[in-house]
Amino acid sequence: MYAQMIKSEGTKREDMSPQELAFQARIDRGEKIEPKEWMPEGYRKTLIRQIGQHAHSEIVGQLPEGNWITRAPTLERKAILLAKVQDEAGHGLYLYSAAETLGVSRDELFEKLHSGAMKYSSIFNYPTLTWADMGAVGWLVDGAAIMNQVPLQRTSYGPYSRAMIRICKEESFHQRQGYSIMMTMAKGTPAQKDMAQDALNRFWYPALMMFGPSDKDSVHSEQSMAWKIKMNTNDELRQKFVNETVPQAEYLGLSVPDETLAWNEEKQGYDFAEPDWSEFFEVIKGNGPCNRERLEARVTAWDEGAWFREGLSAHAEKAAAARMAAE
Amino acid sequence: MTHKQWPLWEIFIRGQHGLNHRHVGSLHAPDAEMAINNARDVYTRRKEGVSIWVVPSSEITASSPSEKGPLFDPAESKVYRHPTFFDIPEEVGKM
Ligand SMILES: [Fe+2]
Ligand SMILES: [Fe+2]
Numbered sequence: 086m087y088a089q090m091i092k093s094e095g096t097k098r099e100d101m102s103p104q105e106l107a108f109q110a111r112i113d114r115g116e117k118i119e120p121k122e123w124m125p126e127g128y129r130k131t132l133i134r135q136i137g138q139h140a141h142s143e144i145v146g147q148l149p150e151g152n153w154i155t156r157a158p159t160l161e162r163k164a165i166l167l168a169k170v171q172d173e174a175g176h177g178l179y180l181y182s183a184a185e186t187l188g189v190s191r192d193e194l195f196e197k198l199h200s201g202a203m204k205y206s207s208i209f210n211y212p213t214l215t216w217a218d219m220g221a222v223g224w225l226v227d228g229a230a231i232m233n234q235v236p237l238q239r240t241s242y243g244p245y246s247r248a249m250i251r252i253c254k255e256e257s258f259h260q261r262q263g264y265s266i267m268m269t270m271a272k273g274t275p276a277q278k279d280m281a282q283d284a285l286n287r288f289w290y291p292a293l294m295m296f297g298p299s300d301k302d303s304v305h306s307e308q309s310m311a312w313k314i315k316m317n318t319n320d321e322l323r324q325k326f327v328n329e330t331v332p333q334a335e336y337l338g339l340s341v342p343d344e345t346l347a348w349n350e351e352k353q354g355y356d357f358a359e360p361d362w363s364e365f366f367e368v369i370k371g372n373g374p375c376n377r378e379r380l381e382a383r384v385t386a387w388d389e390g391a392w393f394r395e396g397l398s399a400h401a402e403k404a405a406a407a408r409m410a411a412e
Numbered sequence: 413m414t415h416k417q418w419p420l421w422e423i424f425i426r427g428q429h430g431l432n433h434r435h436v437g438s439l440h441a442p443d444a445e446m447a448i449n450n451a452r453d454v455y456t457r458r459k460e461g462v463s464i465w466v467v468p469s470s471e472i473t474a475s476s477p478s479e480k481g482p483l484f485d486p487a488e489s490k491v492y493r494h495p496t497f498f499d500i501p502e503e504v505g506k507m
Pocket of ligand 2: 173227230256259
């Protein structure tokens with residue numbers, strides 16, 4: 086997902102102190118945990134890792150789409166894409182703010198992103214080669230994000246939950262604008278339809294990877310689910326995503342690049358092929374097609390923006406001094 | 413790097429005329445003016461507001477969670493503060 090393979094450090098129930106047990110009981114009752122309240126160190130650390138990675142994904146996620154803003158086919162599509170990418174900056178901000186309530190600063194999180202100590206979602210390490218990719222990204226990538234973010238609105242940590250509620254309100258526009266691009270292209274010339282099919286072919290498996298490794302290989306899920314910072318298992322969400330997406334592809338007249346794909350009446354869901362997990366682990370390790378480019382773009386933006394941040398600070402200090410003198 | 417992090421601001425938005433300003437989130441900005449500019453961009457892109465307040469987070473004093481009991485429990489036993497505490501006979505009419 087936007088947060089993948091988050092390492093979670095908790096205490097087993099039988100080893101919990103009375104305070105930890107009381108904390109777990111609050112979560113079990115569905116109470117929200119707020120910033121200044123007592124929480125186990127593991128809960129705090131795991132949340133920082135997860136919210137931080139989620140925030141990083143929002144802002145790095147701007148890059149593959151930002152790539153197409155100046156080349157959008159119409160002024161309207163350009164304005165829409167610009168608005169979508171701007172929303173993602175907002176999503177990053179909501180999430181960094183939520184992480185900051187846990188006692189980490191935004192600059193610390195940036196540093197960890199830039200040094201490679203923290204990750205962002207694997208999906209943003211794939212290139213966006215044609216305009217149809219803007220359709221596939223909105224439809225599939227934002228679509229997969231929605232699958233994960235909707236249940237997270239009920240997460241136990243108050244600021245995270247409120248950030249998710251805000252994000253979910255904006256996310257549906259993202260998916261629809263993507264699908265609308267796909268509809269236009271699928272109904273267009275044969276060449277345009279081919280582009281749409283090609284985009285689906287390239288983004289299908291990376292989108293499935295967004296949900297993280299299969300449950301049997303997902304070591305930290307259990308603790309995170311007990312803490313309600315992970316609401317569903319990876320496989321559950323992936324299945325749900327496939328079930329919803331396949332009919333949408335059919336409507337477009339495009340085919341999902343999976344020959345094994347078949348409706349399974351018994352489980353009321355599709356059987357589908359797993360993505361190539363060795364590819365996923367390579368991308369996570371930094372060896373995806375665009376890892377280096379993405380990180381470089383982030384670091385450059387941060388370094389080359391330094392004079393601007395400092396200039397604004399200097400202006401604020403000067404204005405404050407002038408106000409003091411006038412009083 | 414000697415970069416100093418911008419202070420944190422709490423953002424309050426009045427959603428519609430006649431309503432209270434409501435806390436919507438926070439952001440970093442070098443001063444109040446920039447905080448308002450940023451709040452406009454981040455929190456009112458879909459006409460969510462007609463007015464913005466920004467307050468330095470460091471200026472907010474919050475009650476501590478450990479005081480929850482002494483602060484809020486006393487109200488629990490004073491149910492007579494609610495109109496539903498009193499049974500008024502139907503014959504009396506609307507009250
Ligand atoms: Fe987003
Ligand atoms: Fe989005």
